Amino acid sequence: MKYVTEYRDATLVRGVVDEIRRVVTRPWVLMEICGGQTHSIVRYGLDQILPPLIELVHGPGCPVCVTPLELIDKALLIASQPDVIFCSYGDMLRVPGSDRDLFSVKAAGGQVRVVYSPLDAVEIARQNPDKQVVFFAIGFETTAPPNVMSVLKARALGLKNYSILVSHVRVPPAMHAILGSPDCRVQGFLLAGHVCTVMGYHEYPSLAEKYRVPMAVTGFEPLDMAQGILYTVRMLEEGRVAVENAYPRSVSFEGNPAAQAAIHQVFEDCDRTWRGIGMIPMSGWRLREEFAAFDAEKRFDVGAIQTKESPLCIAGQILVGMKKPHDCSAFGKECTPEHPLGATMVSSEGACAAYYKYGR
């Protein structure tokens, strides 16, 4: 496959890792923001062939993991209502709420449907005018353009039975929170390649400068990851702070202007609570007042919610790179992908799920 096969070429990857080995003279701690990249690293064994001087810590870029418990509980309450068809990306179904998950709502007779694209949820709403169709609009900057387009399409179709439950988060405020913490160990960042595909990387140079931390925009194939690590380590060794682009075939400085325009037409910035981490100021997006009719939180009165987290789970510390999955006493014991205590064990982007699946 073009744009895939050549970026999995083992000889090339080894060559770039050899170059990293040649360049590195001191220990460095790098964080990959994106959970998709965590899985790439562990799946292709990059963590095992990199020089031991380089430590990779895993960031909070797992949308399923950081969706706040209160919103999961709201989703569960809305999905349980008789006239609702609740649509979601598949990853969300097994995420533990305070006392159950969306799978158990489905098993109890609730209409929970997995959709591939939010436009599928709009189509379900069109075909079921007597039902309320709710889409669980979660994610980072990558899923925002698709999610807002579903609202724009529903409005164009004049649908009165479509709404979205929004839990959108943004990468730069989370990096701000991580770098501003007195316990922060991160010295360099691999920036999430597809977030930057949408948003560009113009938001990052000021962040890099403020905290004196170099960054490289990084893709998802093993060769892309090795290249991103090489660029970041080179800057660290040279004492240089910059934002370099190691994924230029997909990412431009400006990003995708059409996608950004649609996001800003429908969403506005807001404070957002991240599961396991807490509230990060202006780190999320919510629907603008103009689109309030499509806001599931306004359409359904679910009352006050009392949330309850597992006392064993340390997902919050894992999500900010303070701890690794093995540091958790429940890892692989009380907590497995079949019976997860925390969202990091569920998602195809969660660090605990990656460690469990690939035997770390």
Place this chain on the structure above:
Amino acid sequence: MCLGVPGKIVEMYEQGGLQMCKVDFGGVVRETCLAYVPEAKVGDYCIVHVGFALNLLSEEDAKETLDLLKQITDIEAELGPNPSPA
């Protein structure tokens, strides 16, 4: 969710006011919305997330990157293994 897969646009059409297309991911074909890449044409490669193309891949940049990394790898082969303990 952020993994996004590259595929090739093989057919374009309009549906419900949106520019749509079929994208071929090495044999698996999925319907994809092109609203965010108005400049797309059949034969282009794009990164697709949850049914939406988020960009068109730049062939020129892809080639430049691969050439650069091949160069690094060739230099490695010429210099031999790294003698430092790192």
